[in-house]
Amino acid sequence: MPLPTPALDDRTFQDIVDEAKRLIPQYCPEWTNHNVSDPGVALIELFAWMSEMVLYRVNQVPERLYVHFLNMVGIQPFPPAVARTDLTFWLSAVLESEVVVPANTEVMTTVGASAQSEAVVFSTLDDLVIGPPTLEAAMTTTQAGTHAVDVWDDLRFDPQGARCFASTELTPGDSFCLGFRQSLAGMVLQLSIEAQAEGIGVDPTRPPLVWEVWNGEGWIPAGVHSDSTGGLNRAGDIVLLIPVEHSPVAVGNQSAYWLRARLLAPAEGQPSYKASPRVRSIEVAALGGTVRAEHAVRLHGETLGRSDGSPGQSFAVSRFPVLPRRDGEEVRVVEGDQVTTWREVEDFSGSSETDRTYVWDSGTGVVHFGPRVRYPDGSIRQHGAIPRDGARIEVSGYRHGGGRRGNVGARTLTLLRTTVPFVNGVINLAPARGGVDAESVAEAKVRGPLTLRTGQRAVTAGDYERLTLESSIEVARARCQPAGRGNGAVKLLVVPHVRGDVAGHRIDDYAISNDLLTTISTELDEHRVVGTAVEVGTPYYQGVSVVALVHSSPGRPPGLVRQRATDALNRYINPLVGGPDGIGWPFDGDLNVAVITQLLEAVEGIERVEEALLYEYDLRTARRLGSAKDVIRLDRQSLFLSAVHQVVVR
Known part of the structure; x- marks a missing residue:
């Protein structure tokens, strides 16, 4: 246990008053009225109150020296973390020459109506080069990817055009691949397509297609900004937001920067193609580009x-x-x-x-x-x-x-601070994430002794967790577990900071960014024991949906009671602020109906809870799984996350 902090002077207000009264006979024997209504006693109490305030400040000296000691040994509060997002710049027209948006181009939010509302400024990290793309190949591949058919000549010369999917049965996984001479990384790409309606049967508003590019390790999705072709079925334009990673790969023995449309298995109630669509021609153009930006002013x-x-x-x-x-x-x-x-x-x-x-x-x-x-x-x-x-x-x-002020919402960064030739607009299509305020002095005081006690080695599970927390202020929680291979490997489960109302937290908010993953991995690699493999990942987030029937107190608005109950559930079943202690749902902590009932009974306005049910919830497909349960159990690598709760108030 830590050593107790001594008080330099432990006298209280009453001690000082009593001591002063005891001295009255010695220094002022003619003063005989010591009642609280006496003006002299009132002055004594005023003096005692002022003295107590001075003693309080004196007793803070050890705390001040403690902070100075932490400064001497190099324990300093972490600086704030920087929020980052992708900015999409739109060109004023389709151009035949390159347009460069230089690094450190500043984009900001609109200034609020109040005087205290300052614009938030983001700066681009790298030069964004938007050049005209060159299409030079086209292939169709089967689900397994073992069979590729070159349809480049069909696309250019055949009046009937090229079949998009080679398999007669239209197997999910079949792909229509377009090869480009240069990387499309970050580009806003427009595909102007001439097609005929042969891929009938599909819903043109949601065709079972996904557009993807190769990033060097796998195929990652490209965002579809707009599609007027009805799923490659009619003439129109498809505008795609290409990810900022795009690498060359060989498809059918031809190396290029490939973009592909992959056929998906239809979801429930979603119609699919009865025949493969045909494309007669494709023209490509660059409408803009996307680049990484951070909350910073140059x-x-x-x-x-x-x-x-x-x-x-x-x-x-x-x-x-x-x-x-x-x-x-x-x-x-x-x-x-x-x-x-x-x-x-x-x-x-x-x-x-x-x-x-x-x-x-x-x-x-x-x-x-x-x-x-x-x-x-x-x-x-x-x-x-x-x-x-x-x-x-x-x-x-x-x-x-830096700081959480930079965690702005989607479509809020819309103003260029300086003009860029041939650029007429900018927007962030996704919210900015990763901004965390600087570490407070109180937090640094808690971390300091842990750092001094264990040094900078990574031996025990606690060492790995501490070093992970110290690697970045963006890390909120860390859990070290054996990797399960029996070779001494360890696995770090990391929960990043997620700001905003917990009711708005989604599973994608808890993903680890590439920058944070690199920071954690670099820190652990410097301090791990030689021969120890370290895996960094996220917990499995088990969705929980609560269905409850409650009775409100007389005169309480049902809508207000329902909102309070839902807020309480969202906060309690949360990886960051949930659990019995309010510091995040514990690993290995199960959830049962009795705890939920007690939680709801404590909500203001609820008289009693008639029934409460727990459901496991698939956070990806947004649906409940199985029947109601009295207890939902967690494995060692999972945490609970609130899903859609339903509270009925009577």
């Missing part, structure tokens, strides 16, 4: 001040927190006409007096230069060079941003 060169030649100097930038530096974002020292670029390090432990190094605190934006340290043998050593007296300290540029 700030250009800034002068921080002048050096006075002393060790341990520090200078602060005007905006903070500062995002992790990129190439070209650095500190420069200017002496007359001479400009030198210094190197950023994590600390000065490995720096000598000639090393031009500095430490840049991302959370506070403060740039530190090397200190002079006196060692036990009396020697004094300078860690890191000192800018000469009078030298000007500058930063070439940096980016400011």
Whole structure:
């Protein structure tokens, strides 16, 4: 157990009042009325109240020293995490030459009506090159992918056009593949199709098709923005949003950047093709492009001040927190006409007096230069060079941003801060995710002792969980389990932070982004024991649907009672804020009807619960599974997540 924190002065208000009254006979014997109504006693109590406030502040000194100690050993709060999303730029017209949207192009939300509502700004991470695509091949493949038929000549020269699916039986998995000369990564692609209505029987508003591209590891879906062809059945345009990953692959012994339309097994009530559609011609054009962006504002060169030649100097930038530096974002020292670029390090432990190094605190934006340290043998050593007296300290540029404020909704980033030639619009078709506020001092105080106690090794399950939590502020929970192969491998189940009302949480919100997965894997790889394989993944989220019949108290609006009951269920059955302790549903924690009944009975406005039923729920197909249960059990790699609850109020 931790050592108890001593109070420097444990006297209370009443102790001070009693002590002052005991001194009255000694210093003022003529004062004999000690009742609370006496003006002198009122002054004593006022003095005691003021003294108690001073003692309270005095007793905070150990806490202040504790924080200073954490600073000394290098335990600092995590800076905020940055929200990211994909921005789609739309061209003003179909062009025959390349259009470049440069990196760091800034896009923002509209400014709200209130004065406190500031626009949220996102910056693109890379150059977006939108060039005219070149179609150079066409194939049809069967379900197994072992048989490919070249239909390129049929598509160009045959008046009847090319069959989209080679199998006579139209087996799900058959594909119509289009090969391109260059990568379509991130492109908004328009396919202008001439077709005849031979693929009859299909519902033109929802054909059993999915468009996919190869990303180097597998086929991933491309978004369909619009389709006026009725599923390749008539002349029209298909506008596709190609993912930001697109790699070449060989189809039928021909290597190209392939885009394919794959036939799906029809869902319940969905009609399928009775015959393969035929396409007579296809023209391709680029309507825009998609690029990754992050919640950041690019700030250009800034002068921080002048050096006075002393060790341990520090200078602060005007905006903070500062995002992790990129190439070209650095500190420069200017002496007359001479400009030198210094190197950023994590600390000065490995720096000598000639090393031009500095430490840049991302959370506070403060740039530190090397200190002079006196060692036990009396020697004094300078860690890191000192800018000469009078030298000007500058930063070439940096980016400011981060925090949950950047988790904006879909279709909210619509304003370009600067014009881009031939671009007439921009939008984020998906919400931004990953923004987390900086770690608070209280959270850092809890994490500090754990870090000092176990160091930076990863041996036990607790070590892996702690390092996973420390790898990124985007990680909310981590659970380490054996991978089950009997070879010492471990598996990390990660639950990321999901912001917003828990009623709006969906299973896709709990997916781990590629950036977060890379961050966690890199951190664990540095500290794992040699020979230990580490797998990083997500828990299996078991959907739960509650059906309850409750009776409300007299005079309570049924709609309000129903909403309160549903909110309570959504919060309780949740991976982040659910469970008995409100810190997330526990791993291995089963759910039973008795607990749900107690939860609903505690909701304001509910008089009694007549009946409660539990259903397992498939979060992907959005339907209940099986019959009602009294207990739903979890395995070691699962967590509960609320689905659609139904509360009937009488």
